[in-house]
Amino acid sequence: MITITIKKDSNMVKYISEIRKYDCMLSIGEIKNNIMNGTPVLTKKLIEYDFSDEFVNNIDPHTRNMMFYDLVKRLLDMGADMIIKQTDQFEEVLDLDGLLREIRLVKEISDDCEKYPD
Numbered sequence: 001m002i003t004i005t006i007k008k009d010s011n012m013v014k015y016i017s018e019i020r021k022y023d024c025m026l027s028i029g030e031i032k033n034n035i036m037n038g039t040p041v042l043t044k045k046l047i048e049y050d051f052s053d054e055f056v057n058n059i060d061p062h063t064r065n066m067m068f069y070d071l072v073k074r075l076l077d078m079g080a081d082m083i084i085k086q087t088d089q090f091e092e093v094l095d096l097d098g099l100l101r102e103i104r105l106v107k108e109i110s111d112d113c114e115k116y117p118d
Contacts, residue, residue, distance in 0.1 A: 001088055002099065003040035004072060007081040015041075015080055022071045040085075044068045046106045061110065065103045072099060 006015055016031045019041060026042075034041045046065050059067075073096060075082060084094045086102060094102065 001086070002042075002044045002046060002068070002094075002102070003083075003085045003087060004042040004044075004075075005038060005040050005083045005085075006035050006075065007038070007083075008035050009079070009081065011079055014078055015075055018071065018074055018078065022067065042068075042071075046102060047110075062103070062107045065106065069096075069099055069103055072096065 006012075012032065012035055015035070016028055019026060019031050020028065023042070031041055033039075044065070048061065072082070072084065076096060084096070084099055086092045086094055086098075092098075
């Protein structure tokens with residue numbers, strides 16, 4: 001699981017708007033409180049299959065992961081001071097390149113599983 005914690009600053013409203021574009025199910029109040037309290041604003045399981053994404057929205061898991069990466073990149077470009085953590089087996093702080101490596105690794109494993117199911 002990847003968690004994103006954003007530190008409070010004067011651009012908080014811009015960050016909230018950008019996050020809501022990515023996930024409109026998160027309320028403005030929830031995002032604001034998480035930023036204010038220093039708790040993760042976003043969490044993403046990179047190895048997660050979402051039936052609605054695949055069949056309703058026609059978005060495969062890798063594309064969804066890259067959309068998450070693009071959001072993190074936009075937030076960083078806006079000046080967000082954030083902590084990106086990978087918390088699956090052990091907790092590790094990542095930079096943007098590290099997040100991209102994790103996404104590519106998941107894609108590679110997924111592709112291998114499709115090629116060699118047994």
